[in-house]
Amino acid sequence: MTVLPQIQEFTGDLVAIRRDLHAHPEIGFEEKRTSAIVAAKLEEWGVEVHRGLGGTGVVGIVAGNRPGGRRIGLRADMDALPMDELSNLPYRSTIPGRMHACGHDGHTTMLLGAARYLAANRDFAGTAVLVFQPAEEGLGGARAMLSDGLFQRFPCDEIYGLHNSPELDEGQIAIFPGKAMAGASFFDIRITGRGSHGAMPHKAADPIVVATALAQALQSIVSRNTDPMQSAVLSITQIHSGSAYNVIPEEAVLAGTVRFFDAEVGALVHARMRRIASGLAQSFEVEIAVDIRDIFSVLENHPAETAYLAEAAAEIVGAENVLTTPKPMMGSEDFADMLQAVPGAYCWVGHAGTVALHNPSFVLDDGILPIGASLLARIVERRLASA
Template identity: 50%
Template sequence: MPIKNRIADFHADLTAWRRDIHAHPEIAFEEHRTSALVAAKLEEFGIEVHRGLAGTGVVGTLKGNRPGDRAIALRADMDALPMPEANGFEHASKNEGKMHACGHDGHTVMLLGAARYLAETRNFAGTVHFVFQPGEEGGGGGRIMVEEGLFEKFPVEEVYGMHNWPGLPVGQFAGRVGPVMAATDQFEITLEGRGGHAAQPHKTVDPIVLGSQVVGAIQTIASRNADPIKSVVVSVTQFHAGSAFNVIPQSAWLCGTIRTFDADVRLQARERIEEIAKGVAIALGGSAEVKFKFGYPATVNHADQTETALSVAERVAGAGNVQRDIPPSMGGEDFAYMLLEKPGSYIFIGNGPEVEGQKLHQVNYDFNDEILPVGASYWSQLVEDVLAHG
């Protein structure tokens, strides 16, 4: 079953909406214009609108034309990234330092397209809730919506999400059962030494040497501590120390990220970073303070719902155009919080070749408007299949 004809008919509208949102990006919890646009469209379609969860969140509620007690939720994220855009096309960002570099503009519009179609046809039994979430890019908007009663106010049996994926051809989908996105944690290490003249290093405890040893040593967490069957990434992303060429500084500061899928490996990596930093510092005559911040948990797909999602994708794209065991990504996703509360699945829709400049979070990225009716057709078919009977 290809793209739904009715959705293909309003492809131009979807493109216009997407480009308007792209031109006016708003970062986490500042999506006032975007959420107002979403709410206005939903109301125009005749869908019941609820606003205010996580500040700028919007939920649209639609009942089918047949009675039924079942309900599901479909989720799209709305926020942009705090980064400049280098594109020169007409719909490039008009908000300096803000850009839709992850495709959330397209995610929002694909779900709006499905909402429009389903509001016209209502060919399902039960209820669908369209969840437009703020603050995915590090803000944890999914967690906040859950904490503020998303599933108490809008009870559902299942929840579904979708992300565009550069490198996956247009017209294709992909997913997998189990972990699909990683837990995203942060660490900070402050190393204290004894500063002094660079010409007299024997009278100092050099925190740059301490930090260099720590950076090398924590790489052994993946190579020598974690079960090789279980993935872990520990990356140091910042290292700051010193202010002059002839001064050994008093302290150094470094930070980074930990990416894992397994809860035990997640805790093990945290423990080993602290042990290594403090142990190396003491051995070389200094001291270390280590701080951690737990980020998003791993996004773990449920088996039955993933089978449903990928089967629906096959109906839309054809069986040969759906990958059922895509390798998990070390990127993070706060849809994880919704999957901790309700069974569901998070899949990927092809955005086309991953050429330079068209990768996620790059200054030249742009969502591919060609896939808007593909994604909207997937969402619509998912509702019609899952809610086929009351």
């Protein structure tokens, strides 16, 4: 493994930054403290700073010492999740209901490490554009930055991102071209019936009975309506209704997510959801309102940029530790929207630990910080080696 020596020297500083961010997590579009720290560090290292894109987003600009018109983007997400932390870490979350359970504190720190290195050396021909994005966790932070003119104000010829992975071995990096992460929608389905005493169900139009029937019927969409060769997932993750033992409520709400690798498959699932809901509404004489929201696009890595990133990864962790066999994931990532605007690639960096992401006991291995920072810095140096 060949972590860049200068980055290795200040790894202790990166660990301190990451642990501070971990102790003070902020969810999407609330990353005021986090973005202030990012901006302050960038300014300290002589990086040109722009704030306020997409709400709390930050963009840093590092110009190389050699002339060149090409511009390489690097992106990291900053937001935490709305959940309590159950670890016993000395730097665990100090904010109830907030936790960095996906490693975005690490991603932010890695990009800061790359920024410090690039600003100190500037041995490249062109410009590095450092994108610190808010609200990746289903709130549309990438789209907000794009709507604010991210690539109009800060054009990029290519852009790269990464994510930590406890599912890979420590020191492995996985990257492959094509569809790599699923598109996703979130849905809320509100059933409005007629409430009654629990002992008098004949006077009610029971929304709970409808909700259970609907939950079962929706599960038939993937198994009986989509092409078996086209992957899709429909998961109901919430059911809310009622407040008393002896009262049939008036309303019930179902919520969840749909995942897909083809937009047409997603559209088919959405259409079937609405049709099934409409049919059950008529059968049970209730009202059913279906709200389906497009949240994530399908993440597709561009072939050439995937190869460039894989070559840079081989310099950092060795070619034997770079995994290029396609293994698409049903998880989603809103970097997908940036990849629809600019060619680029996204990879996963393995680290010690086996607790899954989004788990209240998740722990990010700090050993990943110099690896990720070196990879991000190296892709800039490689792609801007000459004008």
